[in-house]
Amino acid sequence: MANASGMLSPAVLSLRKRTVPPIGGVFRSGCCVSCSAVNGAEKLGSGVSPSEYRVPKLLSRGCKLVGCGSAVPSLQVSNDDLSKIVDTSDEWISVRTGIRNRRVLTGKDSLTSLAVEAANKALQMAEIDPDDIDLVLLCTSTPEDLFGSAPQIQKALGCKRNPLAYDITAACSGFVLGLVSAACHIRGGGFSTVLVIGADALSRYVDWSDRGTCILFGDAAGAVVVQACDIEDGLFSFDLHSDGDGQRNLNAAIKENEVDRALGSNGSVLGFPPGRSSYSCIQMKGKEVFRFAVRCVPQSIESALSKAGLTGSNIDWLLLHQANQRIIDAVAMRLEVPPERVISNLANYGNTSAASIPLALDEAVRSGKVQPGHTIAAAGFGAGLTWGSAIVRWG
16 A cells, blocks of 8 residues: 655645645655756757746745646447447446546547647646746556657647656546646656646446446546746645555456467467567446545545635535546535535546546636635545545646
8 A cells, every 4th residue: 555645735724824844754845946047958840949948936836827738539328339239228327337438539639739739728727838837747547659658749749849758557537646746746856837738538448248348438638737826726635545456346457468478478388589569448346446435535635624724515516537437426425515515527428537636626617617726625546546636726
């Protein structure tokens, strides 16, 4: 069992004083490192220095969420569509999960293009130029390159300064981890503008003959812009955990080739050279995952709220990973959050893994439901097993 918990501001409702986030479980107060450009920096062939050779200087900083965006594939697959390929029905699926439709990548789509579209929308809302991005965090478990897809997104956005871009792999908890990571980079690393993207294409790892899993998953991307600020901190607190023992209940592990296993890799009795690896389809024990979520997620949110000096009655919105409506309802009931303050778009998209929270947030912001200054309790949970929560203010 591993866990991390933190508080990015004191446990008072006004949240006017700020502290640097915990590093290794130890809280530090005071200031963090920021950076500024140095004249005469060596330029690349493009005429622009990728890092601007910034010189550290001390500043006290918070962070805020200033823009969001999302994108989904054009192909919509309904419950009725699925009933034509597996033994199921719209009623069977919707009653058990709350899902009615999902979006699925086709040959003309890519996860990278979805992520870029979501990112561009978030940047436009925030009125931020791609060249102002200091860091791109891609939260995904389904990259289109074994070595990660974040650099390709950074390239497609046209970031001339070559900011750092890397992947975070934590499945359905990934976006919450991305938010916390962005805040830590801003408060402790001197970054000013961080783009956090949640994007997954789990349809590529679904057994479409297994009605227990194929009904659940869809593909999407969502993004937020997290920016440094010198006003009240927008990330109040967080609570993060992992438990590798739960991997047996939800995984997509490397699978062995049956012939290789019998004869040795590539027919060699020595097992060398090794055979080509591939991943199995998603394997899930639904009842165990349900029990885990309804037990651990409320505890995590309550812990994060306590660190922020808040209770469930103080938040404007509860925004959970969109996995199953029954899980969302059970967690909301445990926290005594009324249905009208719960954000859910699960019916239209299914479980989109790391994309689910930013996708739902973007729709809620653009519809006018979530307003600047609103407080949101967000929580992700899933494969690993991992789970975590963050208390944030929008805008």
